[in-house]
Amino acid sequence: MSDFHNKMAPASDRPAVEEDHSPDAPLSIHDLTVAYHRKPVLWDIDLDIPEGKLVGIVGPNGAGKSTLIKACLNLIPTASGKVQVYGKPYGKQRSLVGYVPQRESVDWDFPVSAVDVVAMGLYRKLGWFRPVRKKHKEVAREALERVGIGHLADRQISQLSGGQQQRVFLARALAQDATLYFMDEPFAAVDAATERAIVTLLQDLKGKGKTTLVVHHDLATVAQYFDWVILLNMRVVAAGPTEEVFTQENLRKAYGGKLSLLAEAGHALTQADRG
Amino acid sequence: MMKRNHFRGLNRAMLIGFVGLLQQQMAVAAPREFSSLQTRGVEWPTFEAIWEVITLQQYNTRLVVTSTLILGLASGLVGCFLLLRKRSLMGDALSHACLPGIGIAFILGVTLFGEGKSLAVLLIGATVSGLVGVGSVLLIRNTSRIKDDAAMGIVLSVFFGAGVAILGMVQSMPGASAAGLEYFIFGKTASMVFRDFLLLSGVAVVALICSILLMKELTILCFDEGFARSQGWPVSVLDILMLILVAAVTVVGLQAVGLILIIAFLITPAAAARFWTNDLRVMLLLSAVIGGVSGWLGAGISALLPRLPAGAVIVLMAALIFFVSMIFGSARGVLRRSLSMRRLRAKIGRQHLLRAVFEIQERTWRDESLRPINVPISYQELLHHRTWSARQVKRLVRRGVHEDHIEATDGQTLRLSESGFGEAYRITRNHRLWEIFLFTHADIAASHVDRDADSVEHILSAEMVRELESKLNMASMPESPHEIARLKKEMV
Numbered sequence: 150m151s152d153f154h155n156k157m158a159p160a161s162d163r164p165a166v167e168e169d170h171s172p173d174a175p176l177s178i179h180d181l182t183v184a185y186h187r188k189p190v191l192w193d194i195d196l197d198i199p200e201g202k203l204v205g206i207v208g209p210n211g212a213g214k215s216t217l218i219k220a221c222l223n224l225i226p227t228a229s230g231k232v233q234v235y236g237k238p239y240g241k242q243r244s245l246v247g248y249v250p251q252r253e254s255v256d257w258d259f260p261v262s263a264v265d266v267v268a269m270g271l272y273r274k275l276g277w278f279r280p281v282r283k284k285h286k287e288v289a290r291e292a293l294e295r296v297g298i299g300h301l302a303d304r305q306i307s308q309l310s311g312g313q314q315q316r317v318f319l320a321r322a323l324a325q326d327a328t329l330y331f332m333d334e335p336f337a338a339v340d341a342a343t344e345r346a347i348v349t350l351l352q353d354l355k356g357k358g359k360t361t362l363v364v365h366h367d368l369a370t371v372a373q374y375f376d377w378v379i380l381l382n383m384r385v386v387a388a389g390p391t392e393e394v395f396t397q398e399n400l401r402k403a404y405g406g407k408l409s410l411l412a413e414a415g416h417a418l419t420q421a422d423r424g
Numbered sequence: 425m426m427k428r429n430h431f432r433g434l435n436r437a438m439l440i441g442f443v444g445l446l447q448q449q450m451a452v453a454a455p456r457e458f459s460s461l462q463t464r465g466v467e468w469p470t471f472e473a474i475w476e477v478i479t480l481q482q483y484n485t486r487l488v489v490t491s492t493l494i495l496g497l498a499s500g501l502v503g504c505f506l507l508l509r510k511r512s513l514m515g516d517a518l519s520h521a522c523l524p525g526i527g528i529a530f531i532l533g534v535t536l537f538g539e540g541k542s543l544a545v546l547l548i549g550a551t552v553s554g555l556v557g558v559g560s561v562l563l564i565r566n567t568s569r570i571k572d573d574a575a576m577g578i579v580l581s582v583f584f585g586a587g588v589a590i591l592g593m594v595q596s597m598p599g600a601s602a603a604g605l606e607y608f609i610f611g612k613t614a615s616m617v618f619r620d621f622l623l624l625s626g627v628a629v630v631a632l633i634c635s636i637l638l639m640k641e642l643t644i645l646c647f648d649e650g651f652a653r654s655q656g657w658p659v660s661v662l663d664i665l666m667l668i669l670v671a672a673v674t675v676v677g678l679q680a681v682g683l684i685l686i687i688a689f690l691i692t693p694a695a696a697a698r699f700w701t702n703d704l705r706v707m708l709l710l711s712a713v714i715g716g717v718s719g720w721l722g723a724g725i726s727a728l729l730p731r732l733p734a735g736a737v738i739v740l741m742a743a744l745i746f747f748v749s750m751i752f753g754s755a756r757g758v759l760r761r762s763l764s765m766r767r768l769r770a771k772i773g774r775q776h777l778l779r780a781v782f783e784i785q786e787r788t789w790r791d792e793s794l795r796p797i798n799v800p801i802s803y804q805e806l807l808h809h810r811t812w813s814a815r816q817v818k819r820l821v822r823r824g825v826h827e828d829h830i831e832a833t834d835g836q837t838l839r840l841s842e843s844g845f846g847e848a849y850r851i852t853r854n855h856r857l858w859e860i861f862l863f864t865h866a867d868i869a870a871s872h873v874d875r876d877a878d879s880v881e882h883i884l885s886a887e888m889v890r891e892l893e894s895k896l897n898m899a900s901m902p903e904s905p906h907e908i909a910r911l912k913k914e915m916v
């Protein structure tokens with residue numbers, strides 16, 4: 150299968166990863182193709198994510214970043230290919246995986262408090278029919294402390310600001326106590342302080358040897374935040390260590406002729422060089 | 425939305441024609457035993473009759489009212505999840521889709537057993553066709569590009585229409601008395617045998633227990649489907665379980681409430697409960713209680729006034745509770761919102777006034793190098809201190825006098841009372857500490873600031889307060905009240 154692709158595709162179009170998958174990579178994606186209504190959105194994604202890395206997923210709007218995450222989590226059907234977590238199908242490794250969805254994906258007017266939402270991260274461990282108890286709430290409160298909003302634990306979620314809601318989602322993922330995290334745009338519409346808090350948290354996770362995949366839009370900070378990058382535009386344009394992969398050339402391939410974005414990217418690169 | 429209303433309008437039109445027809449056909453056969461009280465032949469119930477119903481003295485009333493109460497508890501609980509999953513219209517489609525099942529079950533009953541009015545058989549028919557209806561909605565939605573609401577509108581109308589047609593045919597079936605079937609549309613406190621009571625209450629209790637057991641699962645389904653799926657919860661199974669619970673409540677409610685109105689009985693208690701709380705557990709409990717109370721009251725009233733269809737009365741009871749909740753609800757009620765807004769305004773107004781007086785006094789102390797004493801200030805000074813109108817100032821001062829913070833000596837000047845002086849000092853200090861905090865700690869401030877808090881000490885650490893105080897520029901306050909009293913005397 151892999152050989153076939155190697156022969157078919159021009160070398161420059163192939164993702165910058167080795168074709169033989171390592172059996173214990175936190176996440177390995179084999180020739181994944183995803184389609185909505187018969188329109189393919191992701192083509193032949195083939196990736197191994199190394200352990201303990203903070204990975205940025207970057208690409209233009211509609212590139213399929215959210216789709217990639219959803220496909221990894223079995224949230225949408227795939228047309229072909231498979232996804233493995235530590236060498237086993239996702240379905241068997243759920244307890245190792247944490248997920249931070251896009252903030253807009255839920256109704257924040259729901260009658261629950263922040264700590265209730267965070268406790269949802271423990272539901273799977275609890276299993277069917279078993280109710281949330283005090284000790285679980287304690288775990289949830291600790292997670293909220295870790296993201297710096299412990300004092301808002303009992304507030305109804307609609308009375309939180311957008312950045313605070315984002316932190317609630319992060320705390321829920323922390324409560325899951327996973328080793329592989331997927332985060333869809335955790336930096337969307339948060340202020341500098343929250344962004345810094347989230348970055349600290351991500352570094353913290355990395356320090357504990359956890360692997361985190363983060364959809365990120367701000368090209369200016371990619372080099373600063375992530376040690377691994379996946380450049381995506383319906384296919385993997387490039388993937389690998391940031392310094393190798395996050396280049397002008399690759400960005401042009403990912404973003405095409407979108408000039409303003411290219412200018413932004415150029416700016417980002419000069420900044421990255423300086424930094 | 426337009427589409428939905430259109431369909432519903434159609435239903436109502438069909439329904440009115442249909443019911444008229446039934447009434448003509450059954451004028452002769454109208455059973456008298458449908459209400460325990462009808463036989464008395466009185467329009468308005470006597471006091472004893474009311475008492476009898478309230479205390480459930482009659483066996484039949486007892487069965488009917490109790491079963492409706494249990495039904496109400498179950499529908500209140502299940503309705504919460506239906507509301508939070510935003511599937512109200514699905515519930516409506518489900519209940520309307522029950523009608524053909526009732527007709528078909530009746531025909532089958534007559535042809536197989538010679539008797540069609542076994543409640544169990546009718547309700548099984550209703551359940552099956554209700555679920556087939558929901559299945560059709562999902563099928564239409566998943567196989568075509570037709571949207572949810574349109575699919576539900578189509579199914580709702582087609583199934584209901586088919587049901588009306590089948591029931592029309594049933595009326596003319598030889599040798600079968602189909603009288604009473606039409607009560608499934610509007611609901612009626614019918615007489616009830618103990619077997620039926622056990623069946624209905626049993627199903628309702630099972631639905632009740634299941635929704636309590638599944639609380640956690642249904643909560644995560646309603647709040648964040650994607651996350652639930654990523655954790656491995658079988659989302660479609662949970663959705664089906666929820667619809668089965670809805671079907672159970674619907675079917676149990678068919679007789680008492682009727683299939684047209686059952687959706688109101690599912691949704692209204694939940695919507696009413698939402699006004700009282702932001703906590704799902706409390707909402708579930710309240711909603712169940714509201715459902716139970718409206719079921720109990722509705723069934724009771726309808727037993728007293730047999731001309732009133734039970735379903736309508738029950739739903740009106742729930743609606744009444746809904747409106748009361750909407751106005752008085754302690755979490756999101758209209759009154760509560762405007763009250764707390766007014767209270768907040770009054771509080772801010774008072775703080776502004778006291779701080780203004782204090783700041784003007786402070787200026788006087790500085791200008792005339794006085795010790796901090798409670799000097800009188802003029803209205804004019806006060807008026808120019810902030811952008812507020814003379815009327816506003818007057819109102820605030822009047823309230824200040826009323827609260828014993830302000831002493832208006834004559835029409836021209838005013839000063840602080842003893843307690844007002846302390847309060848003004850406290851408020852000004854608090855305000856300034858917050859200002860300093862926001863200024864020096866802008867990076868962390870936003871998430872910590874609750875300037876409405878009575879004092880910074882409640883929010884910030886003692887250490888932080890000390891740090892802020894070191895930067896505070898404020899006339900020191902005479903600590904003891906006696907001191908103030910002495911200063912006051914000196915002033916006079």
Ligand SMILES: Nc1ncnc2c1ncn2[C@@H]1O[C@H](COP(=O)(O)OP(=O)(O)OP(=O)(O)O)[C@@H](O)[C@H]1O
Nearest residue numbers: 185186190208209210211212213214215216217366
């Ligand atoms: N539910 C859906 N049905 C049909 N097409 C979809 C659906 N969701 C996404 N798509 C299409 O798939 C493509 C990729 O979408 P995706 O949400 O993965 O992009 P993204 O990279 O996350 O974009 P963004 O940066 O805007 O979040 C888009 O062209 C989008 O139109």
Ligand SMILES: [Mg+2]
Nearest residue numbers: 214215216333
């Ligand atoms: Mg996206």
